[in-house]
Amino acid sequence: MIYTGGTLEDPDMAKTAHAIARFLPDQVHSVWDSKSAGALLSDIVPGSMCRAPVVSALDQGLDEFDLVIGFAPIGGDLTESQRADLAAAMRPGIRLVNGLHEPLDLPGTLNLRHLHATSRPIAQGMEFDSFRVLTVGTSHAMGKMTATVAVHEEMSRRSVDVAWVATGQTGMILAGEGRVLDSIPVDFVPGHIEQMLSEVDREGRIVLVEGQGSIFHPSYSGLTASLFHTVAPQAFVLCARIGQDHHLGFRQRIPSVQQALEGYAALGAALGVKSSCVAVSLDSSRSTPERYYEEKARLSQATGLVVVDPVYEGSAELIADAILARMGEGV
Amino acid sequence: MIYTGGTLEDPDMAKTAHAIARFLPDQVHSVWDSKSAGALLSDIVPGSMCRAPVVSALDQGLDEFDLVIGFAPIGGDLTESQRADLAAAMRPGIRLVNGLHEPLDLPGTLNLRHLHATSRPIAQGMEFDSFRVLTVGTSHAMGKMTATVAVHEEMSRRSVDVAWVATGQTGMILAGEGRVLDSIPVDFVPGHIEQMLSEVDREGRIVLVEGQGSIFHPSYSGLTASLFHTVAPQAFVLCARIGQDHHLGFRQRIPSVQQALEGYAALGAALGVKSSCVAVSLDSSRSTPERYYEEKARLSQATGLVVVDPVYEGSAELIADAILARMGEGV
Numbered sequence: 001m002i003y004t005g006g007t008l009e010d011p012d013m014a015k016t017a018h019a020i021a022r023f024l025p026d027q028v029h030s031v032w033d034s035k036s037a038g039a040l041l042s043d044i045v046p047g048s049m050c051r052a053p054v055v056s057a058l059d060q061g062l063d064e065f066d067l068v069i070g071f072a073p074i075g076g077d078l079t080e081s082q083r084a085d086l087a088a089a090m091r092p093g094i095r096l097v098n099g100l101h102e103p104l105d106l107p108g109t110l111n112l113r114h115l116h117a118t119s120r121p122i123a124q125g126m127e128f129d130s131f132r133v134l135t136v137g138t139s140h141a142m143g144k145m146t147a148t149v150a151v152h153e154e155m156s157r158r159s160v161d162v163a164w165v166a167t168g169q170t171g172m173i174l175a176g177e178g179r180v181l182d183s184i185p186v187d188f189v190p191g192h193i194e195q196m197l198s199e200v201d202r203e204g205r206i207v208l209v210e211g212q213g214s215i216f217h218p219s220y221s222g223l224t225a226s227l228f229h230t231v232a233p234q235a236f237v238l239c240a241r242i243g244q245d246h247h248l249g250f251r252q253r254i255p256s257v258q259q260a261l262e263g264y265a266a267l268g269a270a271l272g273v274k275s276s277c278v279a280v281s282l283d284s285s286r287s288t289p290e291r292y293y294e295e296k297a298r299l300s301q302a303t304g305l306v307v308v309d310p311v312y313e314g315s316a317e318l319i320a321d322a323i324l325a326r327m328g329e330g331v
Numbered sequence: 332m333i334y335t336g337g338t339l340e341d342p343d344m345a346k347t348a349h350a351i352a353r354f355l356p357d358q359v360h361s362v363w364d365s366k367s368a369g370a371l372l373s374d375i376v377p378g379s380m381c382r383a384p385v386v387s388a389l390d391q392g393l394d395e396f397d398l399v400i401g402f403a404p405i406g407g408d409l410t411e412s413q414r415a416d417l418a419a420a421m422r423p424g425i426r427l428v429n430g431l432h433e434p435l436d437l438p439g440t441l442n443l444r445h446l447h448a449t450s451r452p453i454a455q456g457m458e459f460d461s462f463r464v465l466t467v468g469t470s471h472a473m474g475k476m477t478a479t480v481a482v483h484e485e486m487s488r489r490s491v492d493v494a495w496v497a498t499g500q501t502g503m504i505l506a507g508e509g510r511v512l513d514s515i516p517v518d519f520v521p522g523h524i525e526q527m528l529s530e531v532d533r534e535g536r537i538v539l540v541e542g543q544g545s546i547f548h549p550s551y552s553g554l555t556a557s558l559f560h561t562v563a564p565q566a567f568v569l570c571a572r573i574g575q576d577h578h579l580g581f582r583q584r585i586p587s588v589q590q591a592l593e594g595y596a597a598l599g600a601a602l603g604v605k606s607s608c609v610a611v612s613l614d615s616s617r618s619t620p621e622r623y624y625e626e627k628a629r630l631s632q633a634t635g636l637v638v639v640d641p642v643y644e645g646s647a648e649l650i651a652d653a654i655l656a657r658m659g660e661g662v
Binding site: 101183185213222225227247250266 | 405406419432448451453454456459510513514515516517518520521522542547549550551552553554556557560562578581582583594595597598600601602603607
């Protein structure tokens with residue numbers, strides 16, 4: 001069961017719930033959101049096959065289950081009423097899966113952000129053998145996790161030797177492992193990334209790393225820089241959204257796709273990482289189909305790259321092709 | 332009293348003790364380090380006027396005092412014997428000032444790294460009115476804190492309107508305020524920087540910000556990127572050391588001063604920060620005077636910048652001049 005506390009219809013806020021609806025449709029029993037009660041999850045989440053009902057209270061008929069907090073407020077705090085909902089809900093048999101910054105001390109809670117926050121590995125500047133692809137964004141919440149998982153699904157379908165590394169709370173829920181990097185003290189972030197990469201690194205394998213934040217974001221550039229430096233991806237996928245001008249909740253403008261490509265090239269130069277963009281993953285959920293196809297054509301032309309919305313077009317086929325082609329070139 | 336647990340003669344390890352000896356000579360009563368007992372602090376720390384004795388045990392004659400842990404092992408852990416020393420030492424009247432990653436739970440301990448680790452401010456991308464100067468390095472432990480404090484002392488002597496912002500444990504001990512940024516979860520680092528800058532920001536004032544890490548360091552690039560982004564310094568001072576080829580404890584090479592200038596220029600381009608180098612602060616403590624003067628002349632010629640070792644030459648006069656000149660140009 002997913003708890004979204006009135007936020008389900010806001011895809012930025014309820015992004016964990018939307019991702020689960022999209023990528024783990026068979027594992028959702030119901031969604032607890034009194035504001036949207038009565039609908040099916042697939043009515044609300046574009047591209048989801050999940051026909052689980054949205055209900056207005058905790059399901060009393062279930063025995064042992066995970067109650068997953070499916071939204072992420074900026075700053076990480078619950079409202080009083082959300083907090084009261086959860087406190088009233090807890091009973092033996094429920095595991096509350098909490099990916100928020102704020103640790104909850106309700107019995108039976110798994111605080112995802114606090115699983116790794118006290119371990120202090122120092123990175124060694126390790127080199128890896130796999131072909132590593134990082135998703136980066138023009139801003140945060142631009143579909144980096146979605147593109148990563150969609151490409152992984154597509155490559156797995158083709159039996160490519162591929163793994164992916166989850167770096168945020170939603171990714172951890174989808175992958176069943178990973179670490180919430182944004183909660184880790186800044187000096188130890190590279191050490192945690194190296195530990196995760198070491199576990200999946202193998203020559204000839206593709207490792208897709210879920211990116212975080214954006215080098216252009218006033219708050220989240222440090223984590224993006226650490227990921228770029230430590231992963232040292234041979235290729236990256238740039239994620240952007242049509243029709244969003246400003247960083248969500250901030251007054252700073254988001255760069256254009258072309259400016260962002262220049263920015264990440266400069267970042268690579270600063271960090272001594274040779275990496276180039278292999279595809280643009282476009283989120284068209286705020287746009288019309290006409291605008292999407294126009295923007296896609298314009299950007300393909302301007303950048304010479306594959307440009308596609310893997311959710312709207314229902315597949316990450318072209319991005320997977322582009323990555324395999326780049327890997328074949330032995331970059 | 333400063334506790335250095337056998338590390339005093341290693342300036343990289345005991346850098347907190349060395350900085351206190353250099354900048355707060357009147358405030359040191361004695362140093363507890365059985366390996367170097369019998370010497371005076373000024374015998375061991377180059378450029379220090381501090382004639383406090385190095386002793387082999389806790390001073391029993393003192394009543395109320397701070398016992399400052401004056402060294403910083405990589406990774407942040409004490410050895411068993413250091414831990415035993417401190418546990419045996421504690422008694423009422425002693426405040427143990429601990430800047431290590433590891434919080435100590437001895438009674439009377441002030442754990443500097445944990446004062447701000449649980450507050451979660453989100454940066455807003457604030458703009459500031461002061462003229463901001465950040466120290467950056469070719470690697471970590473290249474004298475960024477030393478250059479910052481030395482320039483601040485020099486400018487204060489001239490009655491310039493200047494403030495400095497401490498971002499590490501030693502800086503906090505010297506300044507009496509500040510935050511240990513490297514222990515803060517990566518997403519909140521910019522918010523903490525904005526809070527500190529807000530407190531000292533004023534048009535016409537120079538604000539010197541103590542840098543951390545290095546964009547070239549495998550572990551510490553994320554924090555450097557966050558500082559560069561959030562401080563958005565109009566000018567920066569590049570700190571480098573003669574005669575050190577590799578990042579301390581790492582196998583990766585340190586870039587040359589010219590490569591580092593290119594790297595920070597690329598970082599500025601990636602982050603949208605217009606900033607340029609105003610001076611090179613050279614640490615010559617591992618070098619001969621001949622080598623220092625040769626390197627200084629070569630780098631001045633090659634970069635067109637002021638190049639000086641403020642410790643060896645006993646003053647940060649030229650760096651202060653360069654900053655004031657740049658500010659006067661209204662960059």
